[in-house]
Amino acid sequence: MNAPVVARPSDLQALKALMAERSSVHFVAGGTDLLLSGRQLPSTGTLVDLSGVDGLSGIDLRETDIRIGGTTTVAAIEMHTGLAMLLLALTQAAAECGSVQIRNRATLGGNIANAAPAADLIPVLALSKARLKLLLPGGASDEIALEDFQRVSGALIAEVMLPRQELLPHSAFAKLGSRGDLTIARINMAAMAEFSDNRFGLVRLAAGALGPRPIRLVRAERVLRDQRLAPTPLHLFLEALSVDVDAAIPGRVSRLWKRRAVRGLGLNLIARLCGLSQRDPLFDEVL
Ligand SMILES: Cc1cc2nc3c(=O)[nH]c(=O)nc-3n(C[C@H](O)[C@H](O)[C@H](O)COP(=O)(O)OP(=O)(O)OC[C@H]3O[C@@H](n4cnc5c(N)ncnc54)[C@H](O)[C@@H]3O)c2cc1C
Structure with a gap:
């Protein structure tokens, strides 16, 4: 041998x-x-x-x-x-x-x-x-x-x-797998942003498990930049996340659920980034 x-x-x-x-x-x-x-x-x-x-x-x-x-x-x-x-x-x-x-x-x-x-x-x-x-x-x-x-x-x-x-003052990570804990990511997301007085400045977002390497979520970044943390910008952010996922994995069967799942994950990420609870009433207004 x-x-x-x-x-x-x-x-x-x-x-x-x-x-x-x-x-x-x-x-x-x-x-x-x-x-x-x-x-x-x-x-x-x-x-x-x-x-x-x-x-x-x-x-x-x-x-x-x-x-x-x-x-x-x-x-x-x-x-x-x-x-x-x-x-x-x-x-x-x-x-x-x-x-x-x-x-x-x-x-x-x-x-x-x-x-x-x-x-x-x-x-x-x-x-x-x-x-x-x-x-x-x-x-x-x-x-x-x-x-x-x-x-x-x-x-x-x-x-x-x-x-x-290259680092921005606030950053966060969130992931979604097939179970709540000890799981391999079906999608993971990282964010880095300027955020003060309830307003975003520069925003960078990347997702893993959508392709061989992490992809930048450029539409969602653009939508959030210079916006207040409020229901309307967050709603547009979630729409943009779905479009980013669609663009990353066109034609893949998993696209159908990932484009929806990324919205919940996106809100978890925003909660972490801005130091809010995931149960903050703000998020009820958005979903
Ligand atoms: C049960 C289980 C759960 C896991 N859960 C997760 C998870 O939730 N998230 C996650 O990201 N990963 C997870 N992993 C994967 C794994 O733990 C990570 O990828 C880990 O960081 C690999 O590091 P290692 O030192 O064990 O690599 P090794 O197994 O030692 O090596 C992995 C590869 O990298 C090469 N390599 C190692 N070190 C170097 C180096 N310094 N330079 C160049 N090449 C190198 C080796 O040659 C090999 O090809 C999990 C693995 C298991 C078994």
Whole structure:
């Protein structure tokens, strides 16, 4: 039976040396996708266990950007209070990734590299204009935009960088799955906005699970921009969300229910974004 050689480098230097000297290198971090989803493990080459590599995990809130190491666990993201102050949507997305056990193992780099359409962290990272610091197969480094990352590139995601100038003051995440809790998203949505004195300024919205990558909900963004938080703009926002979903998945059977479901999800997202209860009477007037 073929099997890969397993390597467990303990620091970045040893990892880089491995990547420079071995020709076929595969990575495993938390193993929640690679080992649990039943996907085929590589049968040859070197399987590098990233979980013990010193210097690849951690959250650093810098003046110019937020840096999150590639092997930082989803639980660490969920629990980081400083990060929540700056980008609550990422905290909320992390808190809704699987169970406690999954979050304790699952990593940010694994979520990005696995690139599932329903991955919960990616829509937030996309809205934040995330950049990735990569280690390339030969051992060199590179930096690219999140949307330029190719899953099969063989590159290691060493760090995720979120430029602070791209973040808007309010952000939120919401998802809808086949059950209320511990569910894979059928649709997820992230929002980032300026919101003060009951009025929106700039608004950015992205949805996951509608295609291979998150899509921007441009019509809904336009409708909400510079509007008051009031029934009429919210009603127009929901109409625009349905149109955005129609445009994203034309001809797909799921379009019929997703274009309706996205409206409820949209209101959950607005409630989170504006710090309201989902049962606020404002929402009764809209639906
Ligand atoms: C029961 C269950 C529930 C789940 N629920 C959710 C959920 O609600 N939301 C959600 O988004 N996901 C969910 N997942 C998926 C999974 O937990 C996440 O995608 C997780 O973030 C993957 O990280 P990992 O470290 O476990 O990846 P691994 O399984 O270790 O690796 C996954 C892939 O990424 C590659 N990889 C890992 N790290 C790196 C790196 N630093 N650089 C380059 N490539 C790398 C590996 O080679 C592999 O191809 C769930 C999984 C399970 C089993």
